[in-house]
Amino acid sequence: MSRLLKGVNLYLIGMMGAGKTTVGKLLANHLSYKFLDTDDIITQSTGRSINQLFAEEGEVAFRQLESNVLAQVCAYTQLTVATGGGIVLERQNWSYLHHGLVVWLDVPVQLLYTRLAEDRTRPLLQDSDPQEKLRSLLEQRTPLYSQADLKITVTEEQTAEEIANKVMEGIPGVLKQELAK
Ligand SMILES: Nc1ncnc2c1ncn2[C@@H]1O[C@H](COP(=O)(O)OP(=O)(O)OP(=O)(O)O)[C@@H](O)[C@H]1O
Numbered sequence: 001m002s003r004l005l006k007g008v009n010l011y012l013i014g015m016m017g018a019g020k021t022t023v024g025k026l027l028a029n030h031l032s033y034k035f036l037d038t039d040d041i042i043t044q045s046t047g048r049s050i051n052q053l054f055a056e057e058g059e060v061a062f063r064q065l066e067s068n069v070l071a072q073v074c075a076y077t078q079l080t081v082a083t084g085g086g087i088v089l090e091r092q093n094w095s096y097l098h099h100g101l102v103v104w105l106d107v108p109v110q111l112l113y114t115r116l117a118e119d120r121t122r123p124l125l126q127d128s129d130p131q132e133k134l135r136s137l138l139e140q141r142t143p144l145y146s147q148a149d150l151k152i153t154v155t156e157e158q159t160a161e162e163i164a165n166k167v168m169e170g171i172p173g174v175l176k177q178e179l180a181k
């Protein structure tokens, strides 16, 4: 499969809690690719947590950092990249994402909420009604996530390994479509 992909990067997009980081690491193993996480690169390079960056610099500055990181990452090949949930918001980011193959992990709000209920590391969820916040963010972003090359619909009972396998099974179909263009 990694030969079929010819080193083309795999970008995982989707809401916070969708499993981009968890599934991305497994996919990197399957493909013999390196794994990168744009959120991790930002926190490591700034020495600050995502919460700190949102509080001290604001979301706009965070989005700029995120775009800078993506621009640098896409210069490399053989990468599986877990992106931040909001990477799809900046139009310019799509020109970077489309250098590679873009996979949307589509997870229902109820499941996102269950996974993140105890999590305090996602600043956008520090809201009086986090479930409603997730619903409205997903509604707003669905047209953007839909620009992915491959959509994987995730259900509650699927393990991360099963989801990674589903992505692997979906890749040849996307490559065929690309060749037919
Ligand atoms: N298939 C799965 N089954 C059960 N739990 C999962 C699954 N995938 C991910 N999780 C759990 O859900 C939580 C969120 O997953 P993860 O951090 O991978 O999401 P993410 O898409 O990277 O989120 P963010 O955009 O905020 O970085 C983690 O606690 C992870 O262990």
Ligand SMILES: O=C(O)C1=C[C@@H](O)[C@@H](O)[C@H](O)C1
Residues within 6 Å of the ligand: 015, 016, 039, 050, 083, 084, 085, 086, 087, 121, 122, 123, 124
């Ligand atoms: O969905 C979002 O906008 C975010 C998701 C996370 O990955 C982080 O990038 C940050 O918490 C913002």
Ligand SMILES: [Mg+2]
Residues within 6 Å of the ligand: 020, 021, 022, 037, 039, 082, 083
């Ligand atoms: Mg993540």
